[in-house]
Amino acid sequence: MATNYDLFEVIYTKGTALTPQEIVRLLRQPASAYAGIYQTLLRLQRESLIQKTPHGFQVRLSARSTLLYRLIRFCLANDLSYNHFLDKNMAAFIKRAWPKQRFSSQDFAINPRTFARYVELLDRSGFLIIFSRKPLIALLLRHSFLTKLCEYFGCTLSPEPALNQKELLPRLLKELRLFHQRQKKNERKYRALVGSYQLRFIQHSLNLEGNPITLPETVKLLQHQIVPQYLSLEAIEEVRNYQRAMAAMLNDAAERKSLTLTSILNYHYLALQHKPAIAGQIRTIAVVIKNNPYFKITSPQEIRGKLDLFLQKYNAFIAQKKRSLREVFHFAAHFHNQFQHIHPFIDGNSRTTRLLTFHLLRSVGIPVIDIPLGLLEEYLSSTKGAVRRDDQRLRRVLELVVLYNLRLFNEQLR
DSSP: OOOHHHHHHHHHHHOSOBOHHHHHHHTTOOGGGHHHHHHHHHHHHHTTSEEEETTEEEEOOSHHHHHHHHHHHHHHHTTOOHHHHSOHHHHHHHHHHTTOSSBOGGGOOSOHHHHHHHHHHHHHTTSEEEEETTTTEEEEOOOHHHHHHHHHTTOOOOOOOSOOOOOOHHHHHHHHHHHHHHHHHOHHHHHHHHHHHHHHHHHHHHHHTTOOOOHHHHHHHHHHOOOOSSSOHHHHHHHHHHHHHHHHHHHHHHTTOOOOHHHHHHHHHHHTTTSTTTTTOOOOSOOOOTTOTTOOOOOGGGHHHHHHHHHHHHHHHHHOSOOOHHHHHHHHHHHHHHHHHHOOSSSOHHHHHHHHHHHHHHHTTOOOOOOOGGGHHHHHHTTTTOSSOOHHHHHHHHHHHHHHHHHHHHHHOO
């Protein structure tokens, strides 16, 4: 049965007045659904989201209707169910969990089944990291979608500083040991999961760079070769090329091949083949980070020397026979930020940096494959969106990213 939001999305997307009969057809509903759809249209009209005209129903443009449409489009782009998220009770749940660094079922006076449903939805969508199932202890991630969702339902969320998690290393170590046990018992399923979740990472990573492809479209393009009609050829090739670069990285990390300047240039070449003039080429001109004049970038004359030093530090770290988990995350954050500030290419630096960081972590046995949706904004603001470099902030983000990945694999490899 079509919902209020289904009707609103169709009317807003079309942009013109639609008759109830046209809406029934666009929603692929049977003729018998006409009466129910007409009543839903009247409810939307009473809520001032649409208006009736001589030619049919059309959107009543306002800040509220625009916000609703953006929430719906975000859900569609990220393969989320807007009918589940757009709920005033869900907004109330988020408001209650928002100020807590960690929450449990004891913090909510709601039906246990309802609580479990909200947790499952947020977890599955990448907005939640679960530290423990029994008892349930979880962290709600900071993302503007959640704040806008609450805004739509009249709930104001207080501004929160960057995530400042308590010591995660004991939890990470426990999950990592469990992962290695389960991976050995079910290697085939693990490989299938990597193949599935790397598509999410490709969409997440390129979305950070402005590629408009949605998650459902990414799956159709890379798994079924179905090309989205509205995307430019460059945007489509960008997705395909990044998949090639990621495949090369995953293979190299699996074979424990160390990073070299040649492999770094190769990842960039594969990822930027749609821009052959710069693919795999170290820049000789000055560049800036769009929208962030505070981000310091190495001058062209210093790139080679800083890359040599970067690789020397990397090789020294890899050569260590024993590394604590704390040392791994400290180095990974430094490694990520250092390469991004060297910024050796005209374009494609950030997506290449993520591949290199994933290679580093995977080559030391940490199975990171995606940055969850709920951490993308925090990740961006701790890297090329940062006013000043802060390796410790990025380290905390990477720890949460890895914990999310470990929990994801461990629950599905049971």
